[in-house]
Amino acid sequence: MSAPAAAAEGARARRLTEWVYRVRELGIVVALAVLIAVTAAIEPRFIETDSLRNLALNASIFAILAVGQTLVIVTRNVDLSVGSVLCLSAYLAGDLLSGNQDLPLPVVFALGIALGAACGLFNGLLVTWGQVPALVVTLGTLYMFRGLAFLWTDGRQVNAETLPDAFLNLGSDSILGVPILVLFALVVLLVTGQWLRDYRAGRELYAIGSNPEGARLAGVRSERRVLTAFVLAGALAGLGGVLFTARFGTVDATAGFGYELTVIAAAVVGGVAIFGGTGSVYGAALGALLLGTITSSLIVLRVEAFWQQAAIGALLLVAIAFDRLVGLRVDAALRRRSARRAG
Amino acid sequence: MQAETATQGTPPAAAPAPPREGATRLRAALGRWEALLIGLIAITLIAGSALSEEFLTADSFTTGSLDLSEVALMALALTLVIVAAEIDLSVASMLALSSALMADLWNRGLPLELIMPICLVAGALCGAFNGFLVTRLGLPSLAVTIGTFALFRGLAYVVIGDESVTDFPATWTDRGFGNFAGTFIPNTIVLFAILAVAFAVVLHATPFGRSIYAIGANQEAAYFAGLRVKRIKLILFTLSGIVAALAGIVISLRNSTAAANVGQGFELTAITAVLLGGVSIFGGRGTILGVILALFLLGAIQKAILLSESISSYWIQIVTGALLVGSVLGPNLARRVSEMRRRHAHQHPLEEGQ
Numbered sequence: 001m002s003a004p005a006a007a008a009e010g011a012r013a014r015r016l017t018e019w020v021y022r023v024r025e026l027g028i029v030v031a032l033a034v035l036i037a038v039t040a041a042i043e044p045r046f047i048e049t050d051s052l053r054n055l056a057l058n059a060s061i062f063a064i065l066a067v068g069q070t071l072v073i074v075t076r077n078v079d080l081s082v083g084s085v086l087c088l089s090a091y092l093a094g095d096l097l098s099g100n101q102d103l104p105l106p107v108v109f110a111l112g113i114a115l116g117a118a119c120g121l122f123n124g125l126l127v128t129w130g131q132v133p134a135l136v137v138t139l140g141t142l143y144m145f146r147g148l149a150f151l152w153t154d155g156r157q158v159n160a161e162t163l164p165d166a167f168l169n170l171g172s173d174s175i176l177g178v179p180i181l182v183l184f185a186l187v188v189l190l191v192t193g194q195w196l197r198d199y200r201a202g203r204e205l206y207a208i209g210s211n212p213e214g215a216r217l218a219g220v221r222s223e224r225r226v227l228t229a230f231v232l233a234g235a236l237a238g239l240g241g242v243l244f245t246a247r248f249g250t251v252d253a254t255a256g257f258g259y260e261l262t263v264i265a266a267a268v269v270g271g272v273a274i275f276g277g278t279g280s281v282y283g284a285a286l287g288a289l290l291l292g293t294i295t296s297s298l299i300v301l302r303v304e305a306f307w308q309q310a311a312i313g314a315l316l317l318v319a320i321a322f323d324r325l326v327g328l329r330v331d332a333a334l335r336r337r338s339a340r341r342a343g
Numbered sequence: 344m345q346a347e348t349a350t351q352g353t354p355p356a357a358a359p360a361p362p363r364e365g366a367t368r369l370r371a372a373l374g375r376w377e378a379l380l381i382g383l384i385a386i387t388l389i390a391g392s393a394l395s396e397e398f399l400t401a402d403s404f405t406t407g408s409l410d411l412s413e414v415a416l417m418a419l420a421l422t423l424v425i426v427a428a429e430i431d432l433s434v435a436s437m438l439a440l441s442s443a444l445m446a447d448l449w450n451r452g453l454p455l456e457l458i459m460p461i462c463l464v465a466g467a468l469c470g471a472f473n474g475f476l477v478t479r480l481g482l483p484s485l486a487v488t489i490g491t492f493a494l495f496r497g498l499a500y501v502v503i504g505d506e507s508v509t510d511f512p513a514t515w516t517d518r519g520f521g522n523f524a525g526t527f528i529p530n531t532i533v534l535f536a537i538l539a540v541a542f543a544v545v546l547h548a549t550p551f552g553r554s555i556y557a558i559g560a561n562q563e564a565a566y567f568a569g570l571r572v573k574r575i576k577l578i579l580f581t582l583s584g585i586v587a588a589l590a591g592i593v594i595s596l597r598n599s600t601a602a603a604n605v606g607q608g609f610e611l612t613a614i615t616a617v618l619l620g621g622v623s624i625f626g627g628r629g630t631i632l633g634v635i636l637a638l639f640l641l642g643a644i645q646k647a648i649l650l651s652e653s654i655s656s657y658w659i660q661i662v663t664g665a666l667l668v669g670s671v672l673g674p675n676l677a678r679r680v681s682e683m684r685r686r687h688a689h690q691h692p693l694e695e696g697q
Contacts, residue, residue, distance in 0.1 A: 126668060126672065130668075130671075131675045132671040133625070135430075136668065136671050137668055139615065139618075139667060140666075140668035141664060141668070142611070143611075143661065143664030144660065144664035144665060147658065147660030147662075150655075150660065151655060151658070151661070154655075258608075261432075261489055264489055265493065274485050274486040275483055304501070306505075306603075307500075307501060309497030309500065310493070310494050310496075310497025310498050310500070311497065312493045312497070313490045313491060313492065313493030313495070313496075314490075314494055316486070316489065316490035316494075317487065317490040317491070317494065320482050320483075320486045320487065321476070321480055321482065324481060
C-alpha cells in the first residue's frame with residue numbers, strides 16, 4: 001500500500017470510529033430526550049426551569065468527576081478513590097472558609113484542587129513507579145483517604161451558616177441564566193475534551209489504553225502520561241469537592257461516600273470502555289447527566305425510590321452489552337476494509 | 344489493570360544464570376507470602392496485647408471473628424473468581440438481596456427451613472446472571488459486576504423497601520449468634536471453617552482447581568489445552584452468588600435483622616482480604632490459606648484498634664488500605680532493588696575490562 005493510500009485509509013478508519021462515537025453520544029442524547037419527554041408528559045412540572053436547574057446542578061459535580069475518571073479509564077486504569085478525595089477537598093474548603101470568612105475564593109479553589117492533585121499524584125506514583133495495579137492502589141487509597149478524612153474531621157461537620165455567602169452563592173447562582181456550577185462543568189468538559197482529542201498528550205492516553213506495549217514501542221512515555229492522568233483525575237475530584245461544599249454547605253467525613261461506583265457507571269454508560277482506549281469525556285458527562293435525570297424523573301414520577309438503583313444498574317448493563325455488539329461490528333468492518341485494500 | 348505490571352511477582356524468566364540465583368535467594372529470604380502474613384499476625388497479636396489486656400482473650404476472639412464472618416465467607420468464593428482472573432463486585436449486593444428476600448418471604452409466612460434454600464437458589468441465579476454476561480456476551484467482569492452491584496442492591500430495595508424484619512425465631516438467631524457446643528468459637532466461624540476446607544480442597548486438590556489456575560494464568564492457553572473456560576467461569580460466578588446468599592442468611596440471623604441495606608461496602612473488604620492474602624489481581628496465583636491468614640490479620644488489627652483506648656478507630660481504614668497497597672508494593676520494590684543490584688554486579692566487570 002502506498003503512503004497516500006495508507007494515509008487515506010487511516011483517515012477513513014478515523015472517520016468511521018468518530019462516526020461511531022457520535023452515534024454513541026447521540027444515543028444517550030436521544031435516551032435523555034425520551035426520558036425527559038415521557039416524564040414531562042406525565043408530570044409537566046418536571047420541565048419547569050427550577051426543576052431543570054436542579055437537575056443540571058446535581059449532574060454538574062458528577063460530570064466533573066466522570067471527566068476525571070475518563071482520563072484514567074482511557075489509559076486502562078481505574079480510580080476508585082474519587083469519593084474519598086472529594087471528601088478531603090470538600091472538608092478542606094469548608095474548614096478553611098469557616099475559619100476565615102475573608103479568604104479569597106480563588107485561594108480556596110487552588111488549595112482544594114492542589115489537595116486533590118496531591119492525592120492523585122500519590123495514586124499515580126504507586127501505579128507507575130510502584131507498579132501496583134490501579135484497582136489495588138485506588139481500593140487501598142479509597143480506605144486510606146476516607147480514614148484520614150475521619151481522623152481529620154474527628155466527628156465535626158462544616159455547616160452552611162459558618163460559610164461566607166459569596167461562596168455558597170457559587171453553588172446556586174446563575175450567570176445569564178446558566179448556573180455557575182454548570183459553567184464550571186462545561187469549561188472542564190470542553191478543555192479536557194479538546195486536550196484529549198487534539199493534543200499529543202491526550203492522544204497518547206488513548207494509545208496507552210488500546211495497546212500498552214505498542215504505545216511503549218512507539219516511544220510514548222507511558223508512565224509519565226498515566227501519572228498525568230491520575231493527577232488530573234485527582235485535581236478534578238478536588239475541584240468537585242470544593243463545588244460540593246459550595247452546593248450543599250454541609251460537609252462531614254461521609255461526603256462523597258460511594259461516589260466511585262456511580263462515577264464509573266456514568267463514564268461506562270457514556271461509552272468509555274472499562275479496558276481503555278475508547279470513549280470521550282463528552283460521553284462520560286452525558287452519562288452522568290443521564291444517570292442524574294433517571295434519578296430525578298423517578299422521583300418526580302413517584303416511582304418508588306427503590307427502583308432507582310436497579311434502573312441504573314440495568315442501564316449500565318445495557319450500555320456495555322450494546323458497546324460490545326457495536327464494537328464487534330466495527331472491528332469486523334475495519335478488518336474487512338483493510339483486507340480489501342491489502343488484497 | 345495495567346498490562347505492563349502483568350508480570351509482577353514472577354521472577355524474570357529470561358534472566359541469565361547468576362541473577363536467577365539472586366532471585367531465588369531473595370525469594371528464600373522473603374519466604375512465602377503466607378510466612379510474611381504469619382509474621383504480621385504475630386506482630387499484631389503482640390502489639391494488640393500491649394495495647395489492651397482484653398485483646399488476647401477468648402471473648403475478643405468471639406466478637407472479633409463474628410464481625411468478619413460474612414466477609415470471610417464471601418472472600419472464599421471470591422478467591423476462586425479472582426484466581427481465574429475475573430472479579431465480582433456484586434457480592435455484597437447479592438448478600439443484601441438474599442437478606443431482603445428472607446425478610447419478604449418471612450413476612451409472607453413461609454417457614455425459615457423453606458426460605459433459606461430459596462435464598463440460596465436466588466443467589467445462584469444472580470451469580471449465574473453475572474457469569475452469563477461475562478462468559479456468553481464476553482463482557483468484562485469489572486463492568487458487569489459494577490452494574491449488578493447497583494442492580495441487585497436495587498432489587499433488594501424493591502423487594503422489601505426500607506423495612507426490616509426482626510422477628511425471626513430465637514432458635515435460629517441463636518444459631519447465628521451463638522458459639523459452637525460450649526466453646527468460644529462462634530457457629531458462623533465453624534461454618535466458615537467447613538467451607539474453607541471445602542474450598543481449599545477444590546482449589547488445591549482437584550483437577551477443577553488446577554484448571555482455575557490455568558485459566559487465570561493464561562486463558563488462551565487453557566482454552567487450547569481443552570479446558571471448558573466459559574463453563575468453569577460460569578460455575579465460579581454461580582458459586583460466588585450462592586456463598587453471598589449464604590452470607591446474607593448468616594448476617595440476617597446473626598443480627599436478627601433482615602433488610603436491604605445490610606453489608607454496604609462488604610465487597611471492598613472481601614476483595615481487600617483476598618488480595619492481601621497474596622492472590623494476584625491478574626489471576627493464576629494465590630492460596631486459600633493465604634486468604635484465611637489475611638482475614639485473621641484484618642480481624643486482629645480491627646479488634647486491637649477497637650480495644651485500644653489511645654488509637655482512634657478511624658485508623659482501621661487507614662491501616663487496611665495501607666496493608667492492601669503494601670502487600671503488592673513490597674514485593675515489587677524488593678524485586679526492583681535486587682534487579683538494580685544485579686545490574687551493578689554486571690556492569691562492574693565490564694567497565695574494568697574496557
